[in-house]
Amino acid sequence: MLEAEGLIGRSPDSQAYRWLPGAPGGGVAGSSPRRNGLRPLEPLRTPFHRRTSVLCESDSWRDWSGYTCVETYEPTPEREYWAVRNAAALIDVSPLFKYEIAGPDAERLLDRVMTRDFSKCRTGRVMYTSWCNEEGHLLQDGNVQRLAHERFLVSAAEPCLRWFEDCGWSMDVDVRDISEEIGVLALQGPRARAIGEAATTGIDFGAMRYFDLAAGEIGPGAGGGQVTVTRTGYTGDLGYEFWVASERAEALWDALVDAGRDHGLLPAGLLALDMARTEAGLVLIDVDYVSAVDAEIEVLKVTPAEAGLGFTVKLDKQADFVGRRALELERDRGPAWAMVGLEVDWFELERLWSEIDLRPQVVGQPACREPTPVFAPGGWQVGQCTTRFFSPLLKKYLGLATVRGEAADPGTELDVEVAVGYGRRRAKARVVERPFFNPPRKTAVDPTPGVNG
Amino acid sequence: MSDRVVIVGGGHNGLVAAALLARSGRDVVLLEARPELGGLAATRELIPGHRVDAGSHDLGMFRRSVMEELELGGHGLELIEAPAVAAVPATADSSAVVLWPEVARTVEGLGQVSRRDAAAWPGFVFELAERAAALEPLLSRPLELADMGRLLIAPELLRTLSSPLEESLRERFENPSLLAALCGVALPATGLGPRANGTGWPLLFHCALGGSDRLAPVVRARGGAGALASALAASAAASGAAIRTGAVVSRILVDAGRVAGVRLADGERIEAGAVISTATLSVTFLDLIGAPLLEPRFVRRVLNVKYRGAAARLALSLDGLPAFRGLERPALTGRIVLAEQPDDIERAADAAKYRRLPPRPWIEAALPTALDPTLAPAGRHLLLATVHHLPFDLEGGWATGGPELLARVAAELERWAPGIGGLVREHAVLLPTDYEADYGATAGALHHGEMNPSQSLWLRPTASAWAGEPLPVDGLWLGGAGCHPGGGLTGLPGMIAAVSLLRG
Numbered sequence: 038m039l040e041a042e043g044l045i046g047r048s049p050d051s052q053a054y055r056w057l058p059g060a061p062g063g064g065v066a067g068s069s070p071r072r073n074g075l076r077p078l079e080p081l082r083t084p085f086h087r088r089t090s091v092l093c094e095s096d097s098w099r100d101w102s103g104y105t106c107v108e109t110y111e112p113t114p115e116r117e118y119w120a121v122r123n124a125a126a127l128i129d130v131s132p133l134f135k136y137e138i139a140g141p142d143a144e145r146l147l148d149r150v151m152t153r154d155f156s157k158c159r160t161g162r163v164m165y166t167s168w169c170n171e172e173g174h175l176l177q178d179g180n181v182q183r184l185a186h187e188r189f190l191v192s193a194a195e196p197c198l199r200w201f202e203d204c205g206w207s208m209d210v211d212v213r214d215i216s217e218e219i220g221v222l223a224l225q226g227p228r229a230r231a232i233g234e235a236a237t238t239g240i241d242f243g244a245m246r247y248f249d250l251a252a253g254e255i256g257p258g259a260g261g262g263q264v265t266v267t268r269t270g271y272t273g274d275l276g277y278e279f280w281v282a283s284e285r286a287e288a289l290w291d292a293l294v295d296a297g298r299d300h301g302l303l304p305a306g307l308l309a310l311d312m313a314r315t316e317a318g319l320v321l322i323d324v325d326y327v328s329a330v331d332a333e334i335e336v337l338k339v340t341p342a343e344a345g346l347g348f349t350v351k352l353d354k355q356a357d358f359v360g361r362r363a364l365e366l367e368r369d370r371g372p373a374w375a376m377v378g379l380e381v382d383w384f385e386l387e388r389l390w391s392e393i394d395l396r397p398q399v400v401g402q403p404a405c406r407e408p409t410p411v412f413a414p415g416g417w418q419v420g421q422c423t424t425r426f427f428s429p430l431l432k433k434y435l436g437l438a439t440v441r442g443e444a445a446d447p448g449t450e451l452d453v454e455v456a457v458g459y460g461r462r463r464a465k466a467r468v469v470e471r472p473f474f475n476p477p478r479k480t481a482v483d484p485t486p487g488v489n490g
Numbered sequence: 491m492s493d494r495v496v497i498v499g500g501g502h503n504g505l506v507a508a509a510l511l512a513r514s515g516r517d518v519v520l521l522e523a524r525p526e527l528g529g530l531a532a533t534r535e536l537i538p539g540h541r542v543d544a545g546s547h548d549l550g551m552f553r554r555s556v557m558e559e560l561e562l563g564g565h566g567l568e569l570i571e572a573p574a575v576a577a578v579p580a581t582a583d584s585s586a587v588v589l590w591p592e593v594a595r596t597v598e599g600l601g602q603v604s605r606r607d608a609a610a611w612p613g614f615v616f617e618l619a620e621r622a623a624a625l626e627p628l629l630s631r632p633l634e635l636a637d638m639g640r641l642l643i644a645p646e647l648l649r650t651l652s653s654p655l656e657e658s659l660r661e662r663f664e665n666p667s668l669l670a671a672l673c674g675v676a677l678p679a680t681g682l683g684p685r686a687n688g689t690g691w692p693l694l695f696h697c698a699l700g701g702s703d704r705l706a707p708v709v710r711a712r713g714g715a716g717a718l719a720s721a722l723a724a725s726a727a728a729s730g731a732a733i734r735t736g737a738v739v740s741r742i743l744v745d746a747g748r749v750a751g752v753r754l755a756d757g758e759r760i761e762a763g764a765v766i767s768t769a770t771l772s773v774t775f776l777d778l779i780g781a782p783l784l785e786p787r788f789v790r791r792v793l794n795v796k797y798r799g800a801a802a803r804l805a806l807s808l809d810g811l812p813a814f815r816g817l818e819r820p821a822l823t824g825r826i827v828l829a830e831q832p833d834d835i836e837r838a839a840d841a842a843k844y845r846r847l848p849p850r851p852w853i854e855a856a857l858p859t860a861l862d863p864t865l866a867p868a869g870r871h872l873l874l875a876t877v878h879h880l881p882f883d884l885e886g887g888w889a890t891g892g893p894e895l896l897a898r899v900a901a902e903l904e905r906w907a908p909g910i911g912g913l914v915r916e917h918a919v920l921l922p923t924d925y926e927a928d929y930g931a932t933a934g935a936l937h938h939g940e941m942n943p944s945q946s947l948w949l950r951p952t953a954s955a956w957a958g959e960p961l962p963v964d965g966l967w968l969g970g971a972g973c974h975p976g977g978g979l980t981g982l983p984g985m986i987a988a989v990s991l992l993r994g
Contacts, residue, residue, distance in 0.1 A: 145782075149782060170786075171785045203786035203787070203789050203790045203793075204786045204789075205781075206781035206789050206793065207776055207777075207781045208781075359785070359786060
């Protein structure tokens, strides 16, 4: 089914790469201004913009890869955040870069680029993976959908067409930047399955396991246009992502919004998404780690294990992938850094703030991305905390931090610098397991609202 | 591990490496895909009864010490030095200009066209020789970082090699034909017009390897450039090297990061502990080894090599010597540059940039039979017209572009040598696509990668390293024109490969 009439038209020309050379280090060429590595003069608009813009009461927008994206529809992101956890939220994540990789050598190319084993990725599955440079330093992380035996879709936060070209030279594979051709909506939250079912036809949501994909039609009736659904997301909750041809994007939005009326569906902006992903302990490129492409100095580069993505590295796989030798060496000597969860001691925080007669000014705030140092108790710096926020659900002040390997064990006591008014103070924190929040419904088979947590 | 050294490619560089290694007692197998040896310096019977040089045929830059070491004289190589270096026939603006190796003779001739240029000539030749001499030691061995000092203490040398050639020449000379002659000596197979930065480099390169204290003379082998290949092959064979023609290498075999040998197109496998590839970098790494075995950043480095500046050759069998305006017979023995002024070359390069044919091609012509009548049947003369600065990826393709180019070349020849059309009896053509198909010259680039400062000296790979890093496959050595010091009939890349391999 996916083979025959896929979401994306397969090019007849699988022999040759069809892109033009782009900027070094991941720049790509094409029609869109952002692809030239230049900042567009006019902000770009996602295929959902006509829908999202009329709903954005706050007029609060953010640039994401050159696109104008809603930060928060309402003046504060709190209701949107709660929709993710208690009902469902609809998030426009179209600015992701998307590449179609098709041809007899498609699997071979992915197995060369990616740290995961794509010989084990069946058609109809999605794999979350890392990819590295020759030194084993992390370039990006992202999802790869296997749409057909010889056809994949890679979604990534940063451009990487050139990298695929360099890694796949002379392979019988066609790599295409289809970022502009596809809109993506994330439908996340406990009611997501019910809404998805009502908004589409031909997809058995009950049969979709975590990281499965399926194709169907938009709307309850026929003729709404094709949509591919993946059971994936960036919130750590039950959720799906809908991949649609840009011209059918608004039809998809309307179908989901219609279906969501009885389920408390809210459109959610990037601030709510950021809160949810931090709670889920998911790392974010450029915030929690720096891609080796962008790292200006060597010390900023990390391996997947150091970014908390060691589980995506499959050194037992057959194919020789870029960075393998370096990662084998790292396996033998152990990673120098670790990505950990931090829980800041709340009583300590209250005490510090009480010194200036305030309660901790962290509740009700979006996640903070200002990196701050992390110390051994009363001692030297052992790392940095890159994201932190007060979880409205868990009622805890939480952070994602990169620390020295020896300070990474759960339960380790550390100090983290916090801003208390104009002062910089050290608060006690403890290393805790990630994810901070991990409901069974996220991965449940045949998820049912109210039953799977 | 096998002690055998396999050499991929029987061009002059591969043969030099084979002969030197065999002479040092190594077990050498040289594999040439074509039926004849010599590669881009082969002589072929492209016209029945004629010995036509397919590519380079000026041995002026060939290392004399290698010739002596390999006793090429004893193996049948006979050199003929042409009396003239370069000549431009008379034009509407200028009488004919002829450059001779001898300074006084050139000055005498230049006096007829420009007293100023005649006066400036000795100083120019002296200065060129001085700069070339400073450069020469850098060209015959792998470079070390310390060698950079030689360039840094010679700011004038640096300035000349990085400047536009025409600009440097105009500091001294005014006559358009003289300027065209010097550009015509320097710029063949570069892809760059004389107004491009870095075009000073090819002239210095040419003089460093071809001259000593005078302008580098044209030197030919009796019987055609292929006689050099024959002599090298005879020398190598006498030392025990196995030389096979018609042996198409389809793969350099790599096992755990080390060469294991080669596989031929017919499936034969030849074990080897070392492989010297004289193919282009593109062919060696992307085709013979294969990109998936290489790190992506290395693949990118290979892909970034520029191969601009393709050439086409038209060989004409003539009933007699053509009458180039104002040129006597001795003047016809060197290069005959058919360009009225540097702009003619610049415009050809401009057209190539936009993938078009030059409206009026400039031609580097040679009459090898003026020196060596044995190359053609009695009564016939052979004219080799080489058109430079052609785009490889010609707009519209070479199937239609080839005949169009021929028509334009014929018209130009008629303009420079009226009546030449009536002398033509037979002809043969090699287009850029033929150079790639027949000789593996990527994009038809005769120098295996453009000769400009950005791809020369430290920036051109050497036998075992590239950009300061060892080659990614152990036991692989590079010995073709794509590596240091570069293209041309020098024998140096092959020599450097052999010497490096012997040193380990």
